[in-house]
Every structure is written in C-alpha cells, then in structure tokens.
Amino acid sequence: MALLEAAGLRASYGQTLVLHGISFSMEEGAITTLLGANGAGKTTTLRALCGMVRTRGEIRFAGQRVDGRATEDIVRLGIAHVPDGRGTFANLTTEENLRLGAYTRKDRAAVETDLERVYGYFPRLKERRVQQAGTLSGGEQQMLAVSRALMLRPKLMLLDEPSFGLAPLIVKELFGILRAVNERERVSMLVVEQNAAMALDLATHAYLIETGRIVLSGTADEIKSNDAVRRSYLGY
Amino acid sequence: MDAFLHQVLAGLATGGIYASVALALVMIYQATHLVNFAQGELAMFCTYIAWSLINAGVPYWAAFFMTVGFAFVLGVLIERIIIRPVENAPVLSVVVVFIGLLVILNSVAGWIYTYTIKTFPSPFPEKPLFGFTYVSSHELGAIGVTLVVLLLLYSFFRFTPLGLAMRAAAQNPESSRLVGIRVGWMLALGWGLAAAVGSVAGMMVAPIVFLDPNMMSGILLYAFAAALVGGVDNPAGAVFGGFLVGVLENVIGSYVVGNDLKLSVALVLIIGVLVIRPSGFFGKVHVTRV
Amino acid sequence: MSKRALIALAVVLAIACVLPFVVSNYRTFQLTLALIYSIALLGLNMLTGYNGQISLGHGAFYAIGAYCAAILMDKYGVPYWATIPVAGAVCLLAGFLFGLPALRLEGLYLALATFALGVSLPQLLKYHHIEKWTGGVQGIVIAKPDPPFGLPLNQDQWLYFFVLAVVLVMFALGWNLLRGRIGRAMVAVRDNHISAEAMGVNNAMVKSLTFGVSAMYTGVAGALGAIAVQFVAPDSFNIFLSITFLVGVVVGGLASIPGAIFGGLFIQFVPNIADEISKAAPWAIFGIFLIGFMYLMPMGVAGAIRLGLARMARRAQNSRPGPGAT
Numbered sequence: 080m081a082l083l084e085a086a087g088l089r090a091s092y093g094q095t096l097v098l099h100g101i102s103f104s105m106e107e108g109a110i111t112t113l114l115g116a117n118g119a120g121k122t123t124t125l126r127a128l129c130g131m132v133r134t135r136g137e138i139r140f141a142g143q144r145v146d147g148r149a150t151e152d153i154v155r156l157g158i159a160h161v162p163d164g165r166g167t168f169a170n171l172t173t174e175e176n177l178r179l180g181a182y183t184r185k186d187r188a189a190v191e192t193d194l195e196r197v198y199g200y201f202p203r204l205k206e207r208r209v210q211q212a213g214t215l216s217g218g219e220q221q222m223l224a225v226s227r228a229l230m231l232r233p234k235l236m237l238l239d240e241p242s243f244g245l246a247p248l249i250v251k252e253l254f255g256i257l258r259a260v261n262e263r264e265r266v267s268m269l270v271v272e273q274n275a276a277m278a279l280d281l282a283t284h285a286y287l288i289e290t291g292r293i294v295l296s297g298t299a300d301e302i303k304s305n306d307a308v309r310r311s312y313l314g315y
Numbered sequence: 316m317d318a319f320l321h322q323v324l325a326g327l328a329t330g331g332i333y334a335s336v337a338l339a340l341v342m343i344y345q346a347t348h349l350v351n352f353a354q355g356e357l358a359m360f361c362t363y364i365a366w367s368l369i370n371a372g373v374p375y376w377a378a379f380f381m382t383v384g385f386a387f388v389l390g391v392l393i394e395r396i397i398i399r400p401v402e403n404a405p406v407l408s409v410v411v412v413f414i415g416l417l418v419i420l421n422s423v424a425g426w427i428y429t430y431t432i433k434t435f436p437s438p439f440p441e442k443p444l445f446g447f448t449y450v451s452s453h454e455l456g457a458i459g460v461t462l463v464v465l466l467l468l469y470s471f472f473r474f475t476p477l478g479l480a481m482r483a484a485a486q487n488p489e490s491s492r493l494v495g496i497r498v499g500w501m502l503a504l505g506w507g508l509a510a511a512v513g514s515v516a517g518m519m520v521a522p523i524v525f526l527d528p529n530m531m532s533g534i535l536l537y538a539f540a541a542a543l544v545g546g547v548d549n550p551a552g553a554v555f556g557g558f559l560v561g562v563l564e565n566v567i568g569s570y571v572v573g574n575d576l577k578l579s580v581a582l583v584l585i586i587g588v589l590v591i592r593p594s595g596f597f598g599k600v601h602v603t604r605v
Numbered sequence: 606m607s608k609r610a611l612i613a614l615a616v617v618l619a620i621a622c623v624l625p626f627v628v629s630n631y632r633t634f635q636l637t638l639a640l641i642y643s644i645a646l647l648g649l650n651m652l653t654g655y656n657g658q659i660s661l662g663h664g665a666f667y668a669i670g671a672y673c674a675a676i677l678m679d680k681y682g683v684p685y686w687a688t689i690p691v692a693g694a695v696c697l698l699a700g701f702l703f704g705l706p707a708l709r710l711e712g713l714y715l716a717l718a719t720f721a722l723g724v725s726l727p728q729l730l731k732y733h734h735i736e737k738w739t740g741g742v743q744g745i746v747i748a749k750p751d752p753p754f755g756l757p758l759n760q761d762q763w764l765y766f767f768v769l770a771v772v773l774v775m776f777a778l779g780w781n782l783l784r785g786r787i788g789r790a791m792v793a794v795r796d797n798h799i800s801a802e803a804m805g806v807n808n809a810m811v812k813s814l815t816f817g818v819s820a821m822y823t824g825v826a827g828a829l830g831a832i833a834v835q836f837v838a839p840d841s842f843n844i845f846l847s848i849t850f851l852v853g854v855v856v857g858g859l860a861s862i863p864g865a866i867f868g869g870l871f872i873q874f875v876p877n878i879a880d881e882i883s884k885a886a887p888w889a890i891f892g893i894f895l896i897g898f899m900y901l902m903p904m905g906v907a908g909a910i911r912l913g914l915a916r917m918a919r920r921a922q923n924s925r926p927g928p929g930a931t
Contacts, residue, residue, distance in 0.1 A: 129493070154495035166490035168483050179483055182476065183495035227494065350713060397896065404903035407653070411855045414848060415895030422889035536724065543717055576732070579725035586706075586718045593709050 080142055082107040082267050083128075083235060087136035090120075090127045097123045099291040100136065105284065107234075110261055110268045112278040112299070114312060115288035121271040122163050124288070125237045128269075129153055129160050140235070155183050159228035163239035163271075165220045169213030173204055176212050176223055180230030190230070197226040200256050218249040225253070229260065238270045242277060250274070254281045275312040279303045287312075321450065322565045328454035329523070330561020331461030335516035336531075336538035337545070337553040338465065339509035344547055346485035346505045349406065350539065352413040355531030356420035357393075358513035361386040362521050362530075363428050365514075366435055375438045379518060383511050390510025394503040425528040435521035457519040464515055465554060468508070481505060533578065537564065540585045546598020555596065560585070621769060625762040633761045634833070635873055640768045641829045643869030644775050646853045647862065648822025653851070654859035655783060656815040657795030658707075659716045662723030664846030666696050666820040668730065668837075670827025675745040675837040676738055685750045685832050689771065692828035693821045700820020704813035723847035730839035744838025747831065768829055775822060780862055782818070791815055792860075823850075856898050858907025867906040871898075 081104040090098040098120050105111040115121050126132040130150045138146040145153050154160075159180070168176050177197060181190045198205035201222045207215060212223060221241060228236050241257075242250040258281060260266050272278035279285060285302040287295035295302065302308055336354060343351045361382055368378035397416060401409050439456035472478035484491045484501035491498050517531065524530055541560040545552025563584065568577035589595070625633040649663050670692040677683040677691060703722065710718050730739050739745070752763035782788055790811050793801035802808050831837050849872050857868025879890035902909040 131489075131492075150492040151495050151497050154493065160493045162490070162493060166487065166493060168487050168490060170486055171479070171483065175479055175483075178476070179479065179491075179494045179496075182480055231494070350716075400900055401903060404899065405859075407659070407851075407855045407859065408899045408903040408905075411852055412896050412899045414852060415892040415899070417892070418895070419889045419892035422886040422892065426886040426889070536720070539717060539720075543714055547713060576728055579721070579728050582717075582721035582725060586710075586721055589714050589718070590706050590709050593711070593714060 081105060081139075082109075082141060083269070084139040085124075085128070085136065086138075088124070088127055088138065089135040090123050090132050092123075092132075097291050098127065098134075101288070101291070101293045103286050103293060103296065105267065105269060107267055108261070108265055109284055110258070110270065110282045111284040111286065112282035113269065113271045113286050113288060114275050114278060114302075114308075115273075117273065118290075119288045120291040121288055122239055123291075125160065125163075125239050125269070125271055128237060129158065154231070157231070157234035158237065159231040159233035159235070160237045161224045161228045161239060161241065163243070165224040167212045167215075167220050167223060169211070171212055172209050173212050173215065173223060174208040176227055177204075177230050180227035183231070189232075193230055193232060197229055200229075200260070201226055217244050218246070218253075221245060221249075221253065225257070229266075233266060236266055236268045238268060240271055240273060242272060242274045247277075250277055257281060275308070279313075318569075319566075322569050323562055324450040325454055326562035326565035327558055328450065328457050328561070329520070329565065330558035331458045332516045332520045332557075333534065333537045333541045333561050334554040334557025335461050335464060335512050335519075336534060337541040337557045338468070338550055339512045339516075340538055340542045341545075341547060341550050341553040342505055342509045342512075344542070345550075346481075346502055349409055349413070351506075351509065352410065352535070353416040353420060354509065354513050354538075355535030356417045356424075357386070357390070357510050358517035359526075359528060359531040360420050360424050361389065361510070361514035362435065362517035362526060363424055365518055366428075366433060366521075366526060369436060375436060379438070382514055382518065386514035387507040387511040390507040391503045393510075394506035395499075398506070399499070421528050428528070430528060433526040435518070435526045437522040453522055457523075460515065460519055464512060468512065469550075477504075536578070537561070537581070540582065544585055544588055544595050546595035549595075549597045552595060552597035622766075625758075625765045630759065630761045633765050635877075637761070637765045637768050637833055638830070639869045639873035640765075640772050641826050641833060641869075642850075642853060642872055643865045644772060644829070645823040645826035645850060646857060646868040646872075647776065647779050647865035648819040648826070649850050649854050650857075650859065650861070650865055650868075651779065651783070651791070651822070652815055652819035653854055654861065654864075655788065655795065656791040656812065656819075658812065658815070659712065659851075660719040660819075660847075661716050661844075661851060662719035662721070662726075662847050663819075663823050663850045664842050664844065665722045665726040666700060666823040667827035667830065667846060667850075668726055668839075668842035669699055670696050670824030671831035671837045671842070672730070672739060672745075672827075673824070674828035674831045675747050678747045678832075679745050680738070686767070688832075689825055689828050693825045696824025696827075697817045697821035699824075701813050701817030703820070704816025707816065708809050708812055719847075720844070723844045727839040727843050730842070739839075740837075742839060744836060744841075747835050747837075749835050750832065764833055768833070771825065771829060775825065776862060776865075779822070783862070787811070787814070852895060856895070856902075856905055858905030858909075858911075861905070861907035861911075863910075864905055864907035871906075 084104040086102045087100045088098050088102070089096065089100050101124065113121050113124060123132060127134045128138060130145070130148050130153050134146055136146065137144065140156055140158065143156070145156065168179065177194060181193065184190055203219055204222055204226060207219065212220065215223060225238070225241065241253060245253070254277060257268065261268055270278055270282060279299045279302060282299045285297065285299050286293050287302065287308065295305065295308065336358065339354055340350060343349065364385055365378050365382040368381060369375060373381070393416070397412065401412050437453040437456070439452045442452065472482055480491070480496045481501045481504060484496050484498045485505070488498045491501070520534060521530065537560050538557065541556035542553045543556070544559060545554070545556030560581070564577060564581050567580050572580050624636060645663065645667055649660060652658050652660055673692040673695050674685070674688040677688045678685060707715055707718055731742050733741065749760050750764065751760060752758045756763065758766070790801070790806045793804070793806055794808055794811050798808055853868035853872040854864070856871045857866070858864030875894055876887065876891055879894060880887040882890045904912070
C-alpha cells in the first residue's frame, strides 16, 4: 500500500480550475519531487493535500481518505507541511516556533529529545533560540520551518520550494540534512521545486506538472536523463 | 497637595479598571483585528449576574468566581454562535453585529433588572487600610485585583503551551493550522478570557459608580482610548494606557473643567496624542512595503 | 444611466409623489424623516463607503446643521428654505477643518477621533457660556413651515415634497460627483492610497474634501430635520445618532447611492417595528434585526440586490443557446 495516493485531483481558485485531475502516488521512505514552472499548480497540489484548498477527487494517506478533512486533523495524521514563504511565526522566538511544531504531541519527554536532535541538525538555530524568529535570515528561517515540521515526528513532510531565495551553498547544506533525515528517521518527503537540478539530485522519484496536469513521471534518474526535461528544465 | 495625591491614586484605581477592559479589547483585536464594541455591555451583564447571586445569599467571593466562570462560558458561546457566521464578512458588517450585540445586552439587562441604580458590595473593608486616607481600601483593593489578573494573564500567555498556541493563532492563523492548532477554538477561548477579564473589571467598578445598564459605556470609551494610546497591538501598552487615562481623567475632572466636560477634554487630549504619534506610545509603527 | 435604470427611477419617483395623498399624516411625517436620514446617509456613505474613512461622529454634523437652521430661524427670522444652504456651507467648512488633522489617523484611530467628536458635541451644546444662542439644555423651538403660494397641501405634505425636492437635488449632485474624476479619486484613495498618490492624486486634499462634502450632506439633513421636528436640543444628538447613521449606511449598502434610501427607511421604520414587537425591550429586538440583516445580507440591502440581479443575468445568459448549438 502506497503511503500517499492522489486520484483525479481537481482544485480551483474561485472560478479558475488550476488542477485538472492529477493522479500520483508515493511509497513510504521515498523522496518524491514535483517539478514544474511557475504557476503550474505545484503549490496548489500541496495545499490540496493539506486541506487548504477545496478539491474534488480522492486523496489517501496510509489507506485513509483525507480529502475534505480540515488541515488541523490532517496534521494529526502525521503530515507536516513546510509552506511556501516558510510560514514563520515572526513575533515568537525560535524556540517557541519549534515547540509549536510539537503542539499536537502528548509525549512531553520525547518532544524534549526531538528538540535537542533538531538543534543537532541545525546548530545555528540553537544559537538563536531566544531570538525573535522574524529577525532570522532567509536561510535560517527555512531551517526553522523544516525543523518545526520535524518536531511533529511526521510520517510525511511536504516541502514547498525549500530552495527559494537561498544561496546555492545553503541549499546544498539543507538538502543534505533532508536526505539524512529521510534515511535515518524514515520520513517520506514530497518536495515541490522550481530548481529542478538540485531537486532531482535529492529525490528518488519525480513528477512533472505543466498547467495543472502531470505530463511525466518516473524515477529521478529516468527524469534526469529525459531529453525534453533536460532542455526545458535543466538547461542543457 | 493632599487632594492632588488623592486624585492621582483614585485615578490609578479607575485606571486599573480601564487597563483591564483595554487589555480585553486588545486581546480580541490581536486575534481578530476587530474591536469588540460589546465588551463593556458584556462586563455589565455579568456584573448583574454577580449581583443576583449575592442577593440570593451567595457569599461574595463565591459569587465572584462563579461570575468569572459564567463570563468565560458566555464569551465562548457568543464567539461560536454569533460571531462565527460573519467571520468572513466585511469589517463594517461585523462592527454592526457587535453593535447589535451591544444593544441586545443593554436592553435585556434593563428589562430584567430595570434601570434603577443598584448598589454593589465591595469585598474590601470600609475603613481605609493602614489609616491611609489618600485612597479608600476598595480603590486600593481594585488596583490589587487588577494587577493579579494582569499577572495571571501574562503568565498564561507567556509560559503555557495553550497560551503560546493562542498567541500563534492570533498572529498567523494559516501557519497555526499547519501545526494542528484549532484556530476557531483559540478564537473562542480568547473571547472567553476577554469576557472573564471584563467581568472582573465590572465587579471592581460597580461599587464606585453604582450598577446600572449604562454603567460601562463611559468606561468602554476610556478603555478604547487607553488601548489606542498604548498602541493597539501591544497588551502592555494597553495597561499603561489604562492607568494614564485614569489619572488624566481624574486630574482634568477635578482641576481643569468640571465633571461635565471632562469626557470631551480627555478625549480631545487623547486625539492630540494620536495626531502626534499615530501608533500610540508603544505601538509598532507599521512600515508598508509598496 | 441605462434605460432600465431610468425607467425604474421614474416609477419610484411616481410612487413617491403619490404616497402623501394616500397615507396618514403621521406616515407622511415618518417618510419625510426617512428621506432626511437618507441625505445624511449619502453623506456618510461618501466618506465611509467610497473613501474608506470611518466616522462614528456624523451625528455632530447633523447637530451643527440642525442648530444652524434653528438659530437662524429663531434669532434672525431667516425663512426656513434659506437656512438649508447656510447649514450646508457651515458643515462643509467644519467637516473640511475636522478632516485636516484627522488625515494622520487611520481606521481605528479615526474611529476614536470621530467618536470623541460625536460624544463631545452634545456636551458642548449644553455649555452655559453659549446658552444664549443654543438655548442650553432646553434647546430651541421653531415653527413648522406653511405651504407657499396657497397650494392645496397640508403642512406635512408640503414638507414631504420640499424634502423630496432637496433629496433629488442632493442625490443628483452626489451621483455626478461620484461618477466623475473626484469620485474615482476617492475610491482610488480607499483601495490603495499609495498607488493613488503615485498616480498624482493628492491624498490629503481628497480625504479632507470628502470629509467636508460628507459633513455638508449630513448638515443639510440636520437642518431639514430640525425644521421637520420643529425642535432642537442637545440630547437628541447624542452618540447613538452617530452609531445609528453608521448602522444605516452598512445595512443600506456601502458605496451605493440607492443604499442610502434603503438605510434611511431602515433606521426610521425598524425601531418602530421593534417597538411594536416588544414594549419591554425594543432595542433588543432591534439588535436581533441588525444581526439578522448582517447574516443574510453582509453587503447591505443594495449589495444583496446587486448580487440577485447579477445572478438573474447569469442565469439568463446560461439558458440562452450558445454559438454552434442546434
């Protein structure tokens, strides 16, 4: 049974149909990337998975139907969303942001261990633990957003353009940590990216979306060597 | 000098009450970006409930805590039942709903309890404490109760997970949903707390101004002004504003223009402050990026 | 204006002219008041609906207009119809002057400033130093005007037609203003004042002018109101009047000229209906009406009508066969 399955997903903003019935799935332990240009519908797909946008079609997580459910309930099933724009609580401290990630958990002691582990991945966050989160740099806020998601101990992480606005070196560091988290803690990841090259290095599987439709799917290697993709999205 | 000191201290006592109501206003404003114009009437209504309890023979402090509990529940219910349906309506339409609520509460209180003024007991002794004749023990007690309430609220928001969740929901509802916070219920809780704080303010002020359905309208106005002077997105500012306005009102009323015009003069002064510092003393100056 | 709208307007006007002859004098008087309120509401709507500045103090301008009329008629023997333009001019100036310092205040802060105005004015009117003009707490009593040229109308009917004429003039002027450059500038300032400024709109001038014009309309209404009620006193112009005006504008429909008429009818008649439903707590019933209206029509009556018409138009379009259909 796949961890996540979407079938015939349609989503609209007002009168405009943005997703025209997409279907995809991902296995547990995989890192899947959703590639596409600006406006293709990638962010909408993630938002649909979280119940933030009204959709038609089916979404199954670990066999359970989640379409039509409220975001707050979907989170409790173990799906953590790192949103586009990071969604930082700017007026709260770094540590308060992290603790909010664990808001739905009841195991207090384990939360403390997770906090230390997250500081282990991102020592810079520990340095800034009592600083107001809004004053952190772009890269640090991205790390904070990822860490907040990790504090949920999620089964699935949804990441919306984690490389956006970050220097290439920082992106490399971040993606390295994501791979480590995926391998060590078996956290599955669905990563939406415009930066196709780096995403295909990180991912095991990939889908290509164009104007609300999936046009290509396969393993990351297959997609990387696809001629059309290489020309349009990888630039060579 | 004596009289002046007395006016200042009495001003601090009423100021504490303004600070409490101002804090309630700011709490709801931070969560919803709406000013709850019905805050005063809610407080007044709950004070009447306390009065009924006391008249039925319930001892003061028992009635006090029962009323605070009742106020909390009433606040939650009002948010869930009356405010929720207009959550996404334009701001002014929600303001009209608040006005409707205000008018209903005022009218029902007048209907049940009539408009004759009633006395409300004070839990503090008649005689001035420690022979301190500058301020009555009730006024001193009121300041004390206000400070305790404010301290409790501060600790709740700063140190408890639920308080943190409420702050998060007020600042950034979308991100809050993404960490599993039920934003709707946080709003309802906020209303409950604001109503509870308001009821305490009502019970502290009733012995001074006597209980009648229109008791809180002047107070609401001063609380509103206090919240703005302090900076409407700043709870500590609201508290400061409350004390400032209380003292100003008393001093102006006694030394500058009699009681008739003190409301107008105090307001004009406050407007003057706002024209010079539009975000209030401690409010965040909002820089808009184009 | 479209042909359909013109026909609708003509029909409404015809009905309006016939009404005073078929209903009781008291009803005519109530309709007169509703019309007077609609002028005030159009003024407030310009400020709040079209220009986005909130005012919780327009009752003050109504009061100033009313007192202008009363003082001119009582102390200087000015005929009633001449007091209207004077009241308008005085309020235009007063509104403009108030609008200037208020420029720095936005949203809530402006609401407080106007609230202060609304609360202070009755107190000021009672101030004993100016009692010899304002008549202090007791106010001023004035006489009801008689129909001119011996027309076969009674006083209530004449007053109704006089007010109706003023309504037509004021609404026509308002319509012209709002459709023209100034109206568009007002809306631009409301929607995005930074862009408006960048496009050459003088924000400060537009905002203060709008305040002035809005106050002028309300002042004219106040003068008419004084003449209709034949009496002015400070306590009739308390903060509740300002709040009632705001309610009327929202219920009628923001940024809508016909909304002012709906609003005027609402604030005149609904309290009466509420009173009939419950003598004990009429305002509670009124409050329930308010909340109910906002649940059902958050955009006001005018907004609901607009939505309804749009829906009917869409349905008519959908049922018409499309191109290429057989």
